[in-house]
Amino acid sequence: MKKYTFVAAVIISSFLLAGCDSEPSENDISNALNKSIESGNSAVRAINPNAPEAMLRTLNSVKKIDCAKESDKSYKCNADISINNQNRTTPVRLLKTDDGWKVIGN
Numbered sequence: 001m002k003k004y005t006f007v008a009a010v011i012i013s014s015f016l017l018a019g020c021d022s023e024p025s026e027n028d029i030s031n032a033l034n035k036s037i038e039s040g041n042s043a044v045r046a047i048n049p050n051a052p053e054a055m056l057r058t059l060n061s062v063k064k065i066d067c068a069k070e071s072d073k074s075y076k077c078n079a080d081i082s083i084n085n086q087n088r089t090t091p092v093r094l095l096k097t098d099d100g101w102k103v104i105g106n
Helices: 002-020 026-047
Strands: 059-069 074-083 086-097 100-105
Touching: 026 059, 026 074, 026 086, 026 100
Parallel strands: none
Antiparallel strands: 059 074, 074 086, 086 100
């Protein structure tokens, strides 16, 4: 019984550790961009509570192209991004934090 418990613990640990060093997924990039955009929208609303929708940003879509590791916890990802229905291919730098991925620039 102890042998099976040990084997199960090793297998589970390897899956958990494998996920720690993986690059951000398309969903991770989208979530990080949404948080960044919402932060910007909150700043606009703080300055002008009656800000028209045209002053605010909306993330329409994200399509991950590729990612390259820059450091232990950061990646530079290229993605096709649509914000306010304007499409562009752009690099996005992301940092892995305890709260998930965070946009740190492009």
